[in-house]
Amino acid sequence: ETGVTQSPTHLIKTRGQQVTLRCSSQSGHNTVSWYQQALGQGPQFIFQYYREEENGRGNFPPRFSGLQFPNYSSELNVNALELDDSALYLCASSFPGTWNNEQFFGPGTRLTVL
């Protein structure tokens, strides 16, 4: 069974630039959730994708957007980067309908905005 993978591992961007982060879900999982984790904080929910559609969104501005592909992989796009966007971005996959609905995280992408 293949776990959740993310790319790239690290990324450095400057303020105002755009970034795309990628995630492949765990084998058999069709739901992908994205979280942002600032230093010293717990992960914060950005949004979730199920069957290629956004299925819920946290308190993040529209410049955070995403996609899910037919193979359940997903992208997170952030436009007009700000310094506060520097964080660990985590992707988690799950399979809804199972009674426990557990989410499993990938290794994350560390984004630094200068």
Place this chain on the structure above:
Amino acid sequence: QKEVEQNSGPLSVPEGAIASLNCTYSDRGSQSFFWYRQYSGKSPELIMSIYSNGDKEDGRFTAQLNKASQYVSLLIRDSQPSDSATYLCAVRLSGGYNKLIFGAGTRLAVHP
């Protein structure tokens, strides 16, 4: 009031002792509760999930849930230095989609 609250720690325990980590949540309708372990510089790893009042044991770990008190705890028996990490409590809110709300985490330090 934060939706999920944890003491930030650090919680320092000697090797072999029981570590007790606590979490409170505000959404009374929450149904699912999770404990993740996060080593420094790594991503969270799911170690326990619990859905019913009472205790759930898995190896050295025991999760305890009290919905009336809106309280979840994690006990780690025979603590080892390798258990030193940040432990995140996560709650799936009632209704809607599978969104997890996390506490800020408790840092556990197990010293030899």
